[in-house]
Amino acid sequence: xxxxxxxxxxxxxxxxxxxxxxxxxxxxxxxxxxxxxxxxxxxxxxxxxxxxxxxxxxxxxxxxxxxxxxxxxxxxxxxxxxxxxxxxxxxxxxxxxxxxxxxxxxxxxxxxxxxxxxxxxxxxxxxxxxxxxxxxxxxxxxxxxxxxxxxxxxxxxxxxxxxxxxxxxxxxxxxxxxxxxxxxxxxxxxxxxxxxxxxxxxxxxxxxxxxxxxxxxxxxxxxxxxxxxxxxxxxxxxxxxxxxxxxxxxxxxxxxxxxxxxxxxxxxxxxxxxxxxxxxxxxxxxxxxxxxxxxxxxxxxxxxxxxxxxxxxxxxxxxxxxxxxxxxxxxxxxxxxxxxxxxxxxxxxxxxxxxxxxxxxxxxxxxxxxxxxxxxxxxxxxxxxxxxxxxxxxxxxxxxxxxxxxxxxxxxxxxxxxxxxxxxxxxxxxxxxxxxxxxxxxxxxxxxxxxxxxxxxxxxxxxxxxxxxxxxxxxxxxxxxxxxxxxxxxxxxxxxxxxxxxxxxxxxxxxxxxxxxxxxxxxxxxxxxxxxxxxxxxxxxxxxxxxxxxxxxxxxxxxxxxxxxxxxxxx
Amino acid sequence: xxxxxxxxxxxxxxxxxxxxxxxxxxxxxxxxxxxxxxxxxxxxxxxxxxxxxxxxxxxxxxxxxxxxxxxxxxxxxxxxxxxxxxxxxxxxxxxxxxxxxxxxxxxxxxxxxxxxxxxxxxxxxxxxxxxxxxxxxxxxxxxxxxxxxxxxxxxxxxxxxxxxxxxxxxxxxxxxxxxxxxxxxxxxxxxxxxxxxxxxxxxxxxxxxxxxxxxxxxxxxxxxxxxxxxxxxxxxxxxxxxxxxxxxxxxxxxxxxxxxxxxxxxxxxxxxxxxxxxxxxxxxxxxxxxxxxxxxxxxxxxxxxxxxxxxxxxxxxxxxxxxxxxxx
Ligand SMILES: Cc1cc2nc3c(=O)[nH]c(=O)nc-3n(C[C@H](O)[C@H](O)[C@H](O)COP(=O)(O)OP(=O)(O)OC[C@H]3O[C@@H](n4cnc5c(N)ncnc54)[C@H](O)[C@@H]3O)c2cc1C
Ligand code: SF4
Ligand code: SF4
Ligand code: FES
Numbered sequence: 001x002x003x004x005x006x007x008x009x010x011x012x013x014x015x016x017x018x019x020x021x022x023x024x025x026x027x028x029x030x031x032x033x034x035x036x037x038x039x040x041x042x043x044x045x046x047x048x049x050x051x052x053x054x055x056x057x058x059x060x061x062x063x064x065x066x067x068x069x070x071x072x073x074x075x076x077x078x079x080x081x082x083x084x085x086x087x088x089x090x091x092x093x094x095x096x097x098x099x100x101x102x103x104x105x106x107x108x109x110x111x112x113x114x115x116x117x118x119x120x121x122x123x124x125x126x127x128x129x130x131x132x133x134x135x136x137x138x139x140x141x142x143x144x145x146x147x148x149x150x151x152x153x154x155x156x157x158x159x160x161x162x163x164x165x166x167x168x169x170x171x172x173x174x175x176x177x178x179x180x181x182x183x184x185x186x187x188x189x190x191x192x193x194x195x196x197x198x199x200x201x202x203x204x205x206x207x208x209x210x211x212x213x214x215x216x217x218x219x220x221x222x223x224x225x226x227x228x229x230x231x232x233x234x235x236x237x238x239x240x241x242x243x244x245x246x247x248x249x250x251x252x253x254x255x256x257x258x259x260x261x262x263x264x265x266x267x268x269x270x271x272x273x274x275x276x277x278x279x280x281x282x283x284x285x286x287x288x289x290x291x292x293x294x295x296x297x298x299x300x301x302x303x304x305x306x307x308x309x310x311x312x313x314x315x316x317x318x319x320x321x322x323x324x325x326x327x328x329x330x331x332x333x334x335x336x337x338x339x340x341x342x343x344x345x346x347x348x349x350x351x352x353x354x355x356x357x358x359x360x361x362x363x364x365x366x367x368x369x370x371x372x373x374x375x376x377x378x379x380x381x382x383x384x385x386x387x388x389x390x391x392x393x394x395x396x397x398x399x400x401x402x403x404x405x406x407x408x409x410x411x412x413x414x415x416x417x418x419x420x421x422x423x424x425x426x427x428x429x430x431x432x433x434x435x436x437x438x439x440x441x442x443x444x445x446x447x448x449x450x451x452x453x454x455x456x457x458x459x460x461x462x463x464x465x466x467x468x469x470x471x472x473x474x475x476x477x478x479x480x481x482x483x484x485x486x487x488x489x490x491x492x493x494x495x496x497x498x499x500x501x502x503x504x505x506x507x508x509x510x511x512x513x514x515x516x517x518x519x520x521x522x523x524x525x526x527x528x529x530x531x532x533x534x535x536x537x538x539x540x541x542x543x544x545x546x547x548x549x550x551x552x553x554x555x556x557x558x559x560x561x562x563x564x565x566x567x568x569x570x571x
Numbered sequence: 572x573x574x575x576x577x578x579x580x581x582x583x584x585x586x587x588x589x590x591x592x593x594x595x596x597x598x599x600x601x602x603x604x605x606x607x608x609x610x611x612x613x614x615x616x617x618x619x620x621x622x623x624x625x626x627x628x629x630x631x632x633x634x635x636x637x638x639x640x641x642x643x644x645x646x647x648x649x650x651x652x653x654x655x656x657x658x659x660x661x662x663x664x665x666x667x668x669x670x671x672x673x674x675x676x677x678x679x680x681x682x683x684x685x686x687x688x689x690x691x692x693x694x695x696x697x698x699x700x701x702x703x704x705x706x707x708x709x710x711x712x713x714x715x716x717x718x719x720x721x722x723x724x725x726x727x728x729x730x731x732x733x734x735x736x737x738x739x740x741x742x743x744x745x746x747x748x749x750x751x752x753x754x755x756x757x758x759x760x761x762x763x764x765x766x767x768x769x770x771x772x773x774x775x776x777x778x779x780x781x782x783x784x785x786x787x788x789x790x791x792x793x794x795x796x797x798x799x800x801x802x803x804x805x806x807x808x809x810x811x812x813x814x815x816x817x818x819x820x821x822x823x824x825x826x827x828x829x830x831x832x833x834x835x836x837x838x839x840x841x842x843x844x845x846x847x848x849x850x851x852x853x854x855x856x857x858x859x860x861x862x863x864x865x866x867x868x869x870x871x872x873x874x875x876x877x878x879x880x881x882x883x884x885x886x887x888x889x890x891x892x893x894x895x896x897x898x899x
Contacts, residue, residue: 034625035633035677035721037721038623038633040625042630042720043631092701095703096693096699096702096703098691098753100710100713102710103705103710107707108702126714135717135721139689142690204626204627240628241628317630320629325602325628327602327649440615442615483618484618485617485618485619488583490670491670491671492621493613493622494618
């Protein structure tokens with residue numbers, strides 16, 4: 001058994017930022033299924049929001065208002081206030097740590113426009129902002145290498161949670177296949193999002209919701225799972241992201257008739273309306289027969305008028321992606337795009353200080369923390385604004401570090417039954433290896449992803465959700481006979497993929513169940529049969545947990561409203 | 572469409588004594604990347620095939636492997652582009668211990684990164700309330716190196732690493748350039764001193780493999796050249812590599828009385844490189860000379876003149892004067 005004061009699962013922005021806060025002060029370990037620099041934070045392109053006021057007047061208060069409005073009033077305003085007020089100092093610190101930001105004429109951090117933000121607030125590093133931030137933190141981890149123990153390519157299997165407290169984790173060393181318990185006084189999850197259950201997705205293969213499902217299996221609730229953000233500009237059929245920066249820099253969206261259709265949906269903000277609105281507009285164009293291409297199933301993003309210079313300087317990476325994956329050079333041609341599953345608003349419910357809640361009443365789990373995309377502190381509510389999630393991960397990673405430090409000073413290692421924990425984890429794996437093996441994991445995964453994109457995508461309704469639920473039950477059943485050929489121990493990626501698929505099948509049901517129950521349209525959750533936001537009945541967060549018989553129980557918790565009363569969202 | 576032959580390197584320590592190529596056949600879907608194809612093989616033909624991948628958009632650096640002998644990112648490669656006579660060969664990266672199939676041990680690679688102190692050392696005497704200011708031009712100096720995704724493709728194909736595993740390697744040197752040239756870093760001189768030691772910037776032989784393989788703008792060879800320029804401007808020249816460059820300039824430029832001019836005096840350069848008064852150094856290169864002589868490879872004792880040597884000499888003279896002007 002390994003023992004540390006604190007174990008952090010996840011080496012993205014949230015996990016690494018927290019580790020940095022703790023390094024040298026307590027014994028901290030970081031567990032990640034990929035090398036830290038491979039974490040999905042590195043894929044973020046467009047920017048990170050902070051009211052630095054470099055390009056125009058701006059303030060954290062304004063940033064707060066934009067975020068509350070963007071969230072379709074489902075965001076918790078106390079947490080949003082903290083995030084937007086912590087933003088400038090957090091970004092300044094990242095710069096001091098060495099982050100390579102693009103600069104304005106004054107030599108300050110450059111800022112650009114982004115959807116739903118009323119000011120140019122996105123600090124950026126060309127179109128690889130997440131990469132710049134992630135590598136900065138990774139660089140720092142070399143500086144503190146004596147103070148942080150890294151378990152790279154270790155896969156989280158289970159959270160050890162007993163009698164109201166988290167006591168460590170069970171994980172597998174992928175290189176050897178050994179299962180080990182890591183015992184800790186405090187556990188932080190920064191395990192990222194769950195967008196991988198969709199066929200068209202911008203997410204990395206690693207984004208399979210392992211962390212949130214470990215919490216759920218341990219008996220903890222998950223919040224607002226039905227809110228999955230669809231980004232308006234995924235590469236056609238690939239889902240790979242064309243950053244919103246493309247629109248921030250002035251790109252147009254065109255339908256099959258080459259019309260700037262956003263005029264009909266958000267006249268004042270046009271292409272820079274929030275993502276839920278733009279994705280729905282695109283989907284409506286496609287559904288009503290105005291899509292582009294032979295099957296009329298895509299939209300264009302047109303950058304040609306920006307000119308070669310600007311494209312090469314500000315958007316080099318997205319240009320390259322469109323060349324590599326579709327063979328389209330955006331200097332000469334518009335790029336075919338479609339909405340793509342992108343961000344998970346839901347996750348592990350947590351307080352402003354990242355303490356995890358065990359119920360809808362606000363009971364705090366001792367020693368368990370969550371930050372970044374896996375958490376639901378709820379700063380994004382029903383719809384996240386672009387550039388707010390790198391901010392969320394960094395701000396709350398930092399806060400999690402501080403609050404854990406406070407906690408562990410007086411805390412103990414509470415007892416764990418090592419043999420029993422390992423046995424349970426082993427059994428879950430053996431059940432995969434030694435079942436009748438009649439079903440292909442690949443088929444199950446493909447059918448799941450196809451079904452989620454068609455039936456639980458941008459638009460939802462009762463029939464489609466019911467069909468999805470039925471299909472899901474069938475897939476879950478088939479999975480019990482899944483085939484895993486690789487029985488070896490060393491670097492068994494087939495077993496890992498099967499474990500990930502199990503998680504995808506489980507959380508997809510939470511998304512569907514939450515969506516079926518929520519009979520309104522709010523932010524990213526758009527029901528054709530209930531097209532209006534219903535504040536009287538639905539101004540509340542969904543809390544899903546497993547009942548005694550394993551079935552999903554839904555409870556609800558009120559939204560925190562401090563400064564801004566809900567009003568109609570117009571752009 | 573005809574099926575393509577995928578020759579994929581397999582190795583499982585529990586079973587195999589050494590790696591071997593296994594043949595798979597796959598119809599390549601239109602527009603598929605090499606990673607898409609390998610995934611299809613794993614998911615529909617052989618679940619035990621082992622490799623790394625995550626982002627599938629050329630940003631996480633997980634999926635480097637050797638394709639027809641050279642390291643590439645599988646997710647950034649259109650499969651159709653690498654098929655030669657209906658086949659493609661896929662092997663693990665080089666210069667790294669093998670774990671299984673296409674997965675190699677990355678610890679040596681990351682340890683090399685660690686050796687260059689890969690983090691900003693700010694000037695502690697300055698307290699910035701807001702961000703440190705940096706001009707756009709200063710940003711441009713580090714932008715290219717900062718795009719490195721630590722994919723190790725350069726490390727895999729570096730010729731020097733093949734013979735000297737202690738060499739820092741291209742990615743670590745590119746990382747070092749990012750700090751040496753960072754206007755905010757306060758450790759420039761120490762960094763250059765360290766990087767000038769044996770196994771550092773001067774050990775690169777300019778084979779350009781790294782710059783050719785690198786999937787980003789980091790292009791290590793160019794960063795190494797910038798490091799060498801920095802070593803010259805910071806006058807960190809008390810080492811073989813820097814002296815070699817000076818010797819090159821002196822002999823080709825004809826700046827040293829009595830030693831040629833317009834010629835590449837290859838007998839002068841090695842001696843100048845290790846230092847005239849460095850007896851151990853001179854002795855240490857003698858066996859090299861002897862070996863070269865035996866293989867008929869050493870330069871003629873009488874230097875041969877290159878065409879247009881007058882122009883070359885004039886060029887170096889002008890360059891030298893220009894430098895003197897600038898250092899006044
Ligand atoms: C293509 C793309 C572009 C984006 N662009 C932007 C943008 O411009 N601005 C913005 O604000 N946001 C953007 N986002 C969103 C943003 O990048 C993420 O929300 C944020 O980076 C999440 O950070 P994180 O630290 O929470 O998680 P991640 O960076 O996803 O890290 C998760 C970590 O958890 C580890 N982990 C997961 N499961 C396990 C397991 N079972 N065992 C061990 N370790 C595990 C992983 O190894 C990884 O280290 C973008 C997202 C995508 C997909
Ligand atoms: S140019 Fe230098 S660093 Fe690059 S591969 Fe060749 S020897 Fe290695
Ligand atoms: S320098 Fe280029 S090839 Fe080398 S690790 Fe970095 S990105 Fe990869
Ligand atoms: S999978 Fe990330 S670089 Fe290829």
